[in-house]
Amino acid sequence: MQATVRTYDAATRTGSVLLDDGTELHFDAEAFDAGGLRLLRLGQRVRLGVEEDGRISAVTLATFPLP
Numbered sequence: 208m209q210a211t212v213r214t215y216d217a218a219t220r221t222g223s224v225l226l227d228d229g230t231e232l233h234f235d236a237e238a239f240d241a242g243g244l245r246l247l248r249l250g251q252r253v254r255l256g257v258e259e260d261g262r263i264s265a266v267t268l269a270t271f272p273l274p
Contacts, residue, residue, distance in 0.1 A: 209227070211225050224263075235263075241265040243267060252269040
């Protein structure tokens with residue numbers, strides 16, 4: 208699944224993304240760390256790993272494979 212970064216706090220490594228349908232999802236530091244990134248920019252396209260319960264498990268660049 209892909210999305211666009213809406214918010215990102217580098218201090219806490221948490222933020223939110225917007226899906227293409229406008230749905231906002233939040234991610235935690237664990238999901239950010241799983242993607243192997245060091246920072247995100249607002250408006251950046253990302254790829255999401257999503258658990259069955261809807262929780263984001265990984266955030267990485269749209270061109271990177273999911274872990």
